[in-house]
Amino acid sequence: GESVGLHLPTLSVQEGDNSIINCAYSNSASDYFIWYKQESGKGPQFIIDIRSNMDKRQGQRVTVLLNKTVKHLSLQIAATQPGDSAVYFCAEREGSARQLTFGSGTQLTVLP
């Protein structure tokens, strides 16, 4: 089946810098994408989502960019803080499909 993957398994950034987490997806029919944050030993938390009729969406300190031409999704975190250290997952869904398909995650570590 289709899968969602991430370019890098780990990412380290200095506190205060901006972080960019990337995600490649292979299902060209996917029309809804979500970013989740998962802290150690906890369930994933919703960060931001975007539909395929958009190429950018902003939240509080986060921005999601969608490039449908190359099937690429990114999450930008501004002024990264120690509390941002976690695993970040992208997930995608096609239309009224039954489930989200998750990538394997990127571990973000914020350095002091």
Added chain:
Amino acid sequence: DGGITQSPKYLFRKEGQNVTLSCEQNLNHDAMYWYRQDPGQGLRLIYYSQIVNDFQKGDIAEGYSVSREKKESFPLTVTSAQKNPTAFYLCASTEGVGRTEAFFGQGTRLTVV
């Protein structure tokens, strides 16, 4: 506050035993899901349910069973037929299948001893 509650947080199972993981939600969501997460891996769908008394197999249903007798509850049983059950199990819900984001519980870590 509305949310999803999973229990217990940690669970130990002996070889050959069946164990049941609890998932309760008070979000009035129609759809509920069970995912399995292994170290360094993404989430894989075990079972999902769109409405009460109905459920469907996900990608890795073998060795697991579920029931949906109430809208609020979607327990997962890990049977002795599941050969490698040690993992982190996550329950989620959405307003309906295919509707917006999924809300997750805090997970149950199951270990075979």
